[in-house]
Amino acid sequence: MMTALLAVLRRDLRLALRQGADSLMVVAFFVITVTLFPFGVGPEQAVLERISSGVVWVTALLAALLSLDRLFQADYEDGSLDLLTLTPTPTLVLVVGKMVAHWLTTGLPLMVASPVLALLLHMRAEGYGVLLAAMALGTPSLSLIGGVGAALILGARRGGVLLSLLVLPLYVPILVFGVSAVEAAVMGLDATPQLMILGALLLGGLALCPWAAAAALKQAVA
């Protein structure tokens, strides 16, 4: 069972590495969109500092969304998905492998890029550590919840639009607690409660999302 999970994970990482553009595009989108804000709202330090955590989080959500529609689509189109659901390993396990690979190729780069972008928006130094921690707990949830959406839209026309309608509302709790953790840290308050809620969301997602995505995939190949 572990072998199959690792095999799927390794294959997806290798695919992402060789088709490097996808991963790079997500980070590039993240960076460019964040840099648009100083142009839009003006270079005033106080304004940028005030909106920094919100901008970083919202942009990270959108960037993660951008990469989701390919998560299962390529496998669906070339028939790999049929065969993956027909292996002796429960589909649930393989879905976990694919979601982990998605996080490693999109969530992790977003997390690494976020403090740099926060610096660009004049975030106070107290916020960086908590921003990284919140991203570390929040971005895996984005891959998990997004994976369910990506599995549900298989076979649908204009899936990309449908995907954002399905997934963005479900991202709201992560956004709310992710931003409020950073705000608390910047104001010198304790951010532990927010981080714990993000952790709880991650655990809940880990328990429910692979299961839901596997059910949606079975529906898609039928």
Add this chain to the structure above:
Amino acid sequence: MVPRIMRHHPPPASATAPSPPATTFATDLRFPDLRFEGRGLVCLRGERIVFGNLGFGLGPGEALLLLGPNGSGKSSLLRLMAGLLRPLAGELGWHDGPVRADPERHHARTRYVGHTDAVKPVLTAAETLRFWARVCAETAPSRAALDAAVAEALARLDLTRLADVPGRMLSAGQRRRLNLARLLAAPAPLWLMDEPTTALDRASVRILEDLLAEHRARGGMIALSTHQTVDLPGARVLDLDAFAVDPLDLHADPEMRAAHLAESPA
């Protein structure tokens, strides 16, 4: 004792030796005595009943040839046998229990070859095969066993010199051969093949026929649909047309029948 069906190849030297563990690919591999059968199967696609009350049985070394015009449900039946589709009614099972009771065991015993070849453009032929051999194996194969199985499967399908060629450079026929090599790299007793000869040239079809004969000689089972002639000596023929359902038969009630007629003027 498993019935031996006509083989095209000289039997391997160690054919009488005790069979090795099933995880290693070996020419003297033998499958245990299994039976796979379906009873009263009804398949619904969209709002149309593709076939009804269909039954079949497959024992060691047996083959089932699915015939019928386009749309008669050959692909649907194979997808149903594979476990991708669920029958509307009827029972699909092995001699030791229905498929539904243990889908993972069913998947470990089945290999499905569909219309698509599941070849990634950026992975080489050897990498693709290695991946499928690993995920399809019930127990983790050792590195050496995996390498040997992949090399042997590539050699059988005449793909050895293409082992390091990425999928996007392979022709349709070569991709199909790579898909068929999967059956050898990850052995399983039941092969479900949906038009496996598509895109294959004559020489490759002959290789496929040899593989089918060998598989049956080992006690394997085959269900195959095709529009070309594939040499499957002694295969039973299942004509899907015989199980087509007239929608009017479903409404024994004259009023319903009239309603259906009014709805769909033929």
